[in-house]
Amino acid sequence: MQPTADFDPARLARSLLRRSHQGALATLMAASGDPYCSLVNLASHPDGSPILLISRLALHTKNILADNRVSLMLDERAEGDPLEGARIMLAGRAEEAAEGELELACRRYLAAHPSAEVFVEFKDFAFFRIRPTGAHLVAGFGRIVDLGPEQFLTDLGDAAGLLEAEAGAVTHMNEDHREAMNLYATRLLSADSADWACTGCDPEGMDMQADRRTLRLDFPDRVTNGTELRKMLVRLAGEARARR
Structure with missing residues (x-):
C-alpha cells in the first residue's frame, strides 16, 4: 500500500x-x-x-x-x-x-x-x-x-564540531536555560509545562525529556558545530517567546 x-x-x-x-x-x-x-x-x-x-x-x-x-x-x-x-x-x-x-x-x-x-x-x-x-x-x-x-538516519559527515560541542551544550542548557527548554516544549511543541531537560543534540534537532515523556524539537536548518547550535537555540527561544 x-x-x-x-x-x-x-x-x-x-x-x-x-x-x-x-x-x-x-x-x-x-x-x-x-x-x-x-x-x-x-x-x-x-x-x-x-x-x-x-x-x-x-x-x-x-x-x-x-x-x-x-x-x-x-x-x-x-x-x-x-x-x-x-x-x-x-x-x-x-x-x-x-x-x-x-x-x-x-x-x-x-x-x-x-x-x-x-x-x-x-x-x-x-x-x-x-x-x-x-x-x-x-x-x-x-x-x-x-x-x-x-x-x-542523520548524516554526521560534516558535524564533527557539533559532536565535540554536544556534551557541553547539553549541560549548559540543563543548568542555565530550563526556562527556554520549557518554552520550546510549551510554545513550539504544544506540550504541557514541566521540568523539561535536554538529552541530546544532533544536526537536525534536539531531544527533550520530562519524567517518562519525550519530545523532539526539529531545527528549521541543519547545524554542524557549536556556534551554529547556540545561534539556533537562541533563535528558537526568540520564536517561542514571541508566540502566545
Missing part, C-alpha cells in the same frame, strides 16, 4: 527513533535459531541509531553474541487502541560499542535513563549499538512503507 500524499515517512521514522526509550528487541536463539523477544531500554546515537545497555548474562545478549541480526519494534504509545498509533520495525545488526564510542554511548544512554548509572560499572553490562539495514513503518491506513537507513 502506498502512503498518502501528505505523509512524510522519513520524518516520522526519525521522530520515533529519537523519542522512543523502550522497545521490543527480537533476537535469534543461539541453539535453535528460534525467535526470542524481550523488552529493552534504549537511547539514540546522534545519527538516530539505537543504543542499548545490556547484560552478558541476559539471553538476548547471548543470542546477539552468537548471531547479531536483530529487529527492534518501537511505537509512539498513543492513547486508546495501540494499533492506531505509529510504529516502526527496525532491522539491523547489534554491535558492541568500540572503545572510542563508549563515552558518547554512556553519556547519551544515561541522559535518557539516569537510574541506569549503577549498571555501567558492572562488568557483565556493555553498550551495544544497532546498525540498521532497513525499517518497516506503519502509521495507519494508507501509511505503510519500507525505508532504507539513508532515509531515517
